[in-house]
Amino acid sequence: AGQVEVLNESGQWSKVRYKGTTGFVHNGYLTALVPVSPPAPVVPPTPTPPVEEESPVAEKKPQVLLLEDLKNIYQEKVITINGRALSHDGITTVRAFVNGIEVPVKRGQRPELESLYKEGYVLHNIGFSITIDTEKFSAGTHTLEVKVLGKDGTAKEVKASYVLEKAQPIMTMEGVESGAVLSASEVLIQGKALHIDGVERVQYYINGVLKGTATYGLPSSVTESEKAYKDAIKAGYSFKLFRSDLRQNAMNSVKIEMVGKDGTLYSNSVLLKLNQMTNFTAEVHPMTRDHYALVESKRSVSPKVNNRRATLREIEFYLDPGNFIHDPVKQYMFLELSYTKGDYAITGEELNNILTGMGVLEGMGEAFLKGAETHGVNPFYLISHAILETGRGTSVLSRGQVVSDTYTKFGAASTVTKDAIPEADRKMVYNVYGIGAWDVNANYWGAHRAHDEGWLSVEEAIVGGAKWISKNYINRFSQQNTLYKMRFNMAENMEHEYATDLGWAEKQAGRIKTQIDAYVEKNDGKALELKFRYPIFKSPK
Template identity: 25%
Template sequence: RLKPGSNTVTVQAIGEDGTSQSISRSFSVTKPIPRTMIDAPLSNQSINNQDVLVRGWALNGSGVKEVRVSVNGTHIGNAQTGLSRPDVNNAYPGYPGGDRSGYSYTFSDSILISGYNTIIIQAIGNDGTIQNSQTRVYMPELLYHSTYYYTTFSDAVDVQLVRNAQTDLYGNGWESAKRVDVESHMNPNNYLQFTPVNDKSSAKTLQITASSLNVRSGPGTSHGVIGSVARSQTYSILGQSNGWYQISYNSGSGWVSGTHVALIGNTQTMPSLPSAVEVTASSLNVRSGPSTAYSIITSVSFGQTFSVLDTSNGWHQINANGRIGWISGQYTKQVKKIPGELYQFLILSGSSGISSSNLNTELSGKGILAGQGEAFMRAGRDNNINEIYLLAHAFLETGNGTSTLANGVWVTSVDGKAVAPKRVYNMYGIGAKDGDALRLGSEYAYKQGWDTPEKSIIGGAKWIADQYINNATYKQDTLYKMRWNPATPGDHQYATDIGWALKQTRNMDMMLEICQRNNIPLRFDIPSYR
C-alpha cells in the first residue's frame, strides 16, 4: 500500500476515556528499478532456415504487465510471460513476481531482411513504466549485380549447338544435346526465384568483350581511332550516345561501341533468401506434370534444394538440372536457404573479408590444413580469389585435410625420369587425373615446387586464378561463365556437358555455411542476354 516517494505512518493510542495520543513518522520508499534481459538469441547470431526464439526475463517494481517484441521497428507480438526464473529472483530480490519473471516468444525467420536485424524487447510495468533491451541477429546477406550482354540468348544457344554441346540426360551415355535442353540449362531465368532489378540504363561500369576494340574520339565510326582496349578490361562509363559509351582512356576519354561490351549493373540486395524445398526421399521422380499420371523426365536426390517455380495440388514445379518438372510435396520440406542451382552465379573472385583468425577457426580439425589461415588469406589476396572458395575447394579435394596427396608424397621420379627426392603437397587436386591421380598429382606438385603445404595452397590458388577466375583474357569468375562464357559464347569453355555448372554447385553448400558463421555476404553475378 506504500507509494514511491514520501510516506507518513501515524500511530494513535486511544484511551478508554476517549483521550488519545498520536505520533507520526515520515519515510521515503524507493521502488526497485525496472530491469530486462535478452538471453537469446545471442548478439550477432546468424539465422538461417530456423524459427527465432526470443527469451529472457523482465522485472518491474509494480509488476510486469506485458512484454512487447519488435523487429526492425515493427511490433510483431507480445511474449508469453510468467515463466519460472528462480535464478533471477535470487539475484534481484524484492520485485513482485520475481520468481516468475521469464518471457518467451518465437517467430519465423521469414520476416527478417538480409543483413543485420534489430530485435527490441519492451517490458511494460503495471504502473506504465517501460524498460527496453535489444539485440541484433544476422540473416545471410545476398548481394548481386546483373551483367548485360549484347549477345542475344538465341544466338548464344546457336553457338553451343554448333560446338556440339553434350549431355548424359538421355540414358545412352554422352551424346549431342537437343536445343530445348541447351536452352533449359543455359537460361539464367530458370534458376532465379526473384526478378533482378533492371538497371541497365544506369550501369556505371562496362567490360570489353571483343579481343580488341577501337577507342574513338567520338560516338561513331566517323570519328578517328585514338587507341584500343582488350577483352575483359573494365572501365567506368562517363557517358553514352547512340549505342556508344564514353570511357576513361589515357588520362582523357574516348568512345567504344556498345555492340562489343557488357554492361555491369549496380550492386543490389536480394529481397530475402529464396523460398525453396529440400528433397527428403533418397530418390524422387520429377514428372512432366503435377501428378503421378504424368511421365517421369528425371529424378532428384536426398538433400538437394530447389527453388519453387509454381505449386499445384501439393506438387512443386522445379528446375531439376535444367529440366522443368514437378515433384511431390509429400517428399520435400520447406526450407529457407539458397537453392543449389543459384551457386553457379556465385562470384569466386575478390576477397571475402574474412580474417586469418576466423579462417583458422574454420580450419580447426581439418588435418594438415589446420592452422593455415594465413596461407589461405595470402593465396586469396595475391590471386584475387575468394578465400572461402579456396577453403571449400581444398576441403573437398583433400577429404578435410586427410588425403595422401595433401599430407605429402615422396617423389623420386617425374614423367618416368629420376629426380632429386622430395616430399610435395597438392591441396586442390590439380593435375590429379582419374586413373593415376596420386602419381600425376604429386608429379605436378613436384614440377611446381610445392614442397610445403603453404606453397601448395598459394601456388594452387594461382593456377585456379590464371586458368579461369582471373584469366587475363576471359575472366570467368562464376561457374556459369566457365561453362557458357556469355561474353564470347563458345570460346574458352570449361566443359561441353550442358549440366556441368549445375553439377559443380552440389559441392558449394560449405561456402554458405562458413559465410553464415562469419557474417560474410555472398555476391552473385546474374547474366542477362539481349
C-alpha cells in the first residue's frame, strides 16, 4: 500500500500518479486521507501584571465651627468673641455679622488645639477673633451670625444672640414743670443730654410734630457718675418754647428727644396747658418714669410688643403720657373709668341706640347702666369691653352654655369630673366680658366662671361682670381706673396688670371713643362731660 496522487475523477474511476507513472484505478481501491494540520506553535502566556492595591480614601472629617466664649450679656465698649473653624481641606473665609451688618474677623494659628485635630484637618489659621464696636449698636438683644467656607466649597454657619447693656441715657430739663399752665409768651427750656457713646443731636416735638433742633454742646456740670459719658462736659442743650405753638383748651405735650451716636433714641416729655382744665386731673408719682420702666422690664411676665419681649426704650415710650395725651383718640387711654350715678346724664334707652345690631347685647342699655351705677364702672367702658369680648354679641359664651361638669381647681382639666351635676340641676349660663375665659379652653372655663358667679341671664352677666371688673381693677385699692393704669400699675410696683401687650391701653382707647362718639351722634349731639386722669412722674435732675 502506498499513497497515490489523484489527478482527477470520472465516474467510478480516478486518474492517478504513482512513483512517476500515470494510470487509472477504480475508486474502490482508493481510501481518502484526512489532512493533518501541523500543531499550532505554543505561544507563551502573556504575564499578568501585578494588581497594585489602591490607597484607601480618607473619609472627610466634618467641618468644625465653634464660638468658644460667647456670653449672654456684654457691657464692654468693644466686644471680642473667639472661636475655631476647621475643615478637611482647610478654610477659605470666616465672616461675622451682627444684625446683618458685617463686623471684623481676624484669623490666626491655634497651636494649643492642633493635637486635638491632628487627624483629618488642615490646621492652618484655625482660630478666629470677632471684634464688635458697641458704639455702632444700641442696647438690647442682638443676633450674631458666623459663616465659614471650606476650600472644597462646603459651608457652615452658626447663629447666636447676646444682650448688650449700656449705661442709661441721662436727660434733665429745666424751665417748665409737667402739668403746669404756661402763661409766659416764651420760655427757655434747657438741660443736659448724655449718652454713653455721645450725642448726635437733641430735637423737640410739640404735640407729636417735630418742631426744631435744640442748641447742643453747651458747657455742663459733670457729676462723678457722669464722667464715663462721652463729651460729658459739653452736654448742655437749650431751645425756646413759644406759647403760640401750643393749643388752647387742650393738653399739650413737649417731647425732648436725644439721638445717640449709635442711632438710638431717648426722650422725655412735659405736659402743658394754656388754661386750667378741670376735666384733666394730674396724678403725681414719687419716682421717675425710667424707674418704673426698669421695674416693668424685670417682671416675671415679660412685657410684649408685637408678640416679642419689649426693649427698655419701648417700655419708656409707652409709659410716657406725652406720646399719647395730645392725640384726640389715644388720650382716651386716660379716660376715667370709675363712675358715680349722675356723672353722665344718660339713660338706658339712649345707650340702646349704640347697641343696635349687637346680638344678645341689643336692648341691654338698662343693664349696662345698672352695672355702671351699682358698681361704679364707666358704662362706655363696660359696653366697649362687652362688644369686644363677645364679637358684637355673637360669641358662644354670650349666647349661653349649659354646665354639667365640676372641678376642684379652676383651669385645671385634670381636676374635672364629667357630668357630675345632676341633669335636673344644670343651668344655662352667660358671660359677656370674657371673665375666666382662659385661652387653654376659653368657652369651657368662661362658662364655669359664669356658673360659679350665678350669671343665669345676659343681664346678670352684664351687671355681675361689672361687679367683678370693679372689684378687681377699677375700684381696687390701687384704683386702676384708667386704661393706662390697668396696663401700668405704678401703685403696686408694676404688678397686677391687665395685659402684657404694651400697646393694650392705646388699642382699647379707640374702642371706647368709638362708643362715645356713636352715643353723641345717635342722641342728637348730646354732649358728655368726660373726665381724664394722667400721670406726672418725678422729674429727672
